[in-house]
Amino acid sequence: DVKVTQSSRYLVKRTGEKVFLECVQDMDHENMFWYRQDPGLGLRLIYFSYDVKMKEKGDIPEGYSVSREKKERFSLILESASTNQTSMYLCASSLLLSNEQFFGPGTRLTVL
């Protein structure tokens, strides 16, 4: 079974803090994704990576950066957290060819 894990289920941070969200997959998937989910707005793509050190911006990259130094790990970084980044963050991974995506359990981030 594919397993995608995320570093925290719940996280509370203060405005202006630097926040790291980590995602690890164990199935040697090439693609990894970060989405955020908000009521009324659905799931939206923040960033996507198709290989180590490769990344592409998604629909809402402003205020975020990402890092992929190893194939199994994809990190989302909030450089200076703001209250409008309070959200549910979901990581996913998939094989390059099929792109059947598998999701982690999610991180509920609250920025005070």
Add this chain to the structure above:
Amino acid sequence: GIQVEQSPPDLILQEGANSTLRCNFSDSVNNLQWFHQNPWGQLINLFYIPSGTKQNGRLSATTVATERYSLLYISSSQTTDSGVYFCAVERGGRRALTFGSGTRLQVQP
């Protein structure tokens, strides 16, 4: 971009009833997936079904790609089936999934 519409938005069933959830999409797709989001927020894969029909226990799905819709069938529903069901599609070489707004299902005992 591609539009994904799901219906109905809300559904309440008695345990044991059957239901059909629908997903319409506005353009041709490479990939279509159905997910169940559980009360803790995790998206559980149900089907990867860009075309054709698949069955898994009490659930089955059919995608008619030429007519741009997919159906998810739930038979003999159980309270554990409650949650939000999402359809998501991949268009062209974009790789990211575009999600519908979901169907919120509540199964009552």
